[in-house]
Amino acid sequence: MPVDCQDDPVTATQQDLVRLDDIRDAAARISGLVVRTPLLPCPWADELWLKPESLQPIGAFKLRGATNALHRLDLDHRRAGVVTHSSGNHGQALAYAGRALGIPVTVVMPDVSTPLKIEATRGYGAEVILVPQASRETVAKQFVTDRGMTLIPPYDHPDIIAGQGTVGLEIFEDLSNVDVVVVPVGGGGLSSGVATAIKALAPHVAVIGVEPAVAADAAESLAAGVVRIWPEQRMLSTIADGLRTPLSELTLAHLSAHLDAIITVAEDEILDAVKVLARRGRLITEPSGAVTTAAVLHHRDELPAGRTVAVVSGGNIDPRLAATLFTD
Structure with missing residues (x-):
């Protein structure tokens, strides 16, 4: 119901x-x-x-939000790159949009993600980090701390x-x-x-x-x-x-x-x-x-x-x- x-x-x-x-x-x-x-x-x-x-x-559909979010970044944040956590589609979208706009992208993906989505995300030029499902947000936030990257979450923005x-x-x-x-x-x-x-x-x-x-x-x-x-x-x-x-x-x-x-x-x-x-x-x-x-x-x-x-x-x-x- x-x-x-x-x-x-x-x-x-x-x-x-x-x-x-x-x-x-x-x-x-x-x-x-x-x-x-x-x-x-x-x-x-x-x-x-x-x-x-x-x-x-x-x-x-994820390409819409990812493209809008990257367009909103200033030059300094674009140069430092962005990181996200994603089961696949948001990661692909951010990688694709990042390549088009010249912004480095790192995607932290669950190790249970489908191989098709993992390969596609890498194919668009992103660095892919595979982790257990429960760790993906924590690992992505660590990249923000360690590398000064901007976190672009899949939906909470x-x-x-x-x-x-x-x-x-x-x-x-x-x-x-x-x-x-x-x-x-x-x-x-x-x-x-x-x-x-x-x-x-x-x-x-x-x-x-x-x-x-x-x-x-x-x-x-x-x-x-x-x-x-x-x-x-x-x-x-x-x-x-x-x-x-x-x-x-x-x-x-x-x-x-x-x-x-x-x-x-x-x-x-x-x-x-x-x-x-x-x-x-x-x-x-x-x-x-x-x-x-x-x-x-x-x-x-x-x-x-x-x-x-x-x-x-x-x-x-x-x-x-x-x-x-x-x-x-």
Whole structure:
């Protein structure tokens, strides 16, 4: 069942929240470096459009926030370089944007990250440091201390949230009569930005978050009004590796203010959506990017009625998983 979200921010003040003007400024900064992805109508599902961020050069929406954040750095901070911790997509995005802007990038990645994402991040020129999942933030912060680098977190930063919010701007520009926007929720950067943009432009539009049922820490956090941290092994149980991170106080505040509800999807539903998107939508999608389609396919009765946009957040699927899904 969907979990309704609170009406007001929980820990951050109104002054801490990203605004529509911040998102519009971000859109101007990233223009030319980030693809303006289309809305794809789905003849196989009534009143459904897909926003395929899998078509970005690095295969995920993360390029938006990373590019905006790097553009905001002054010359001294650019020269010193940046560091981040990431399961893959944010690291790839920062590496790609850093190469384009001439900024050195170090990415601290969990040693359980998919080889495809590790290799891609290195391929864009970043230094990759592999560590246990629980150590990645600590190690990244040590680089700040030891090397004087700037930390660009995957989601817990207003410049990241503003950059991701450009997805919402584009949705409304292309389908101004949209009724429902469905967005994945991991750490909350994408969902915070999209919900902020949509609610500022059209408060009546329902913005619904989706996360895996086996890693539903965001639903619990929103219900409780405080960030809940689930055990690492529990979060690792989902195939949607991009959605294994907890909310931050900043993203919880945005979602509490702007998200209408959050629903959860089962692991088999996620994998079914990956296959449907490939076979009927002609889109290669990673499990994290398919959760919104899974919600539409398997939980339509939990979603509001009307013209619906599902954000497909990424397409960097592990080839080994793809081989098991697309052979029958």
